[in-house]
Amino acid sequence: MKRKVTLLMAMMLLVFTASAKKGPKYVFYFIGDGMGTNQVMGVQYYLQDIEGQYGYKPLCFTQFPYAGLVVTYSANSDVTDSSAAGTALASGQKTDNNVLGLLPDRETPVVTIAEMAHKKGIRVAIGTSCSVDHATPGSFFGHTRHRNMYHQIGTQLSESGFEFFGGAQFRAPMARDSSDIGNYA
Numbered sequence: 001m002k003r004k005v006t007l008l009m010a011m012m013l014l015v016f017t018a019s020a021k022k023g024p025k026y027v028f029y030f031i032g033d034g035m036g037t038n039q040v041m042g043v044q045y046y047l048q049d050i051e052g053q054y055g056y057k058p059l060c061f062t063q064f065p066y067a068g069l070v071v072t073y074s075a076n077s078d079v080t081d082s083s084a085a086g087t088a089l090a091s092g093q094k095t096d097n098n099v100l101g102l103l104p105d106r107e108t109p110v111v112t113i114a115e116m117a118h119k120k121g122i123r124v125a126i127g128t129s130c131s132v133d134h135a136t137p138g139s140f141f142g143h144t145r146h147r148n149m150y151h152q153i154g155t156q157l158s159e160s161g162f163e164f165f166g167g168a169q170f171r172a173p174m175a176r177d178s179s180d181i182g183n184y185a
Contacts (some may be wrong), residue, residue, distance in 0.1 A: 082134070086140070123164075131167055
């Protein structure tokens, strides 16, 4: 169960360090990829149950003073995937499943909150427990017609100019052309 909880709570951390302007010093944007309210409640009930009690034991993040919930169905399906959900969370724009940082036409890039912040001189860091070229972290800097275009996403990571990236690894660090990863038209 611990491993499953850890996988469900694979969170991406987006840190904005404010420049000389007045405002918050840091902004943290946590995303529990694939984690909904049912998964959170299930863990809280489980934690209380292993102590032999009824009810639920709150997780620390459920006690944060501010939180938000969103519905991130994709442009082409009621059931979203990480690339479409990540794009919506990063940019406010819906896209098709498997598309990363592009509109459903698979050509027009969306501008993400991380890119907007960086353009304004705010330092941006992305941390994740999965690979840094994966769909959820990649949705904040990547723009590819398919989420499995790992080499292109990794290249876009280095071209982003963001100040820090931390994650597990790269999924496909070797150069590949589109014929190597399939036809994602």
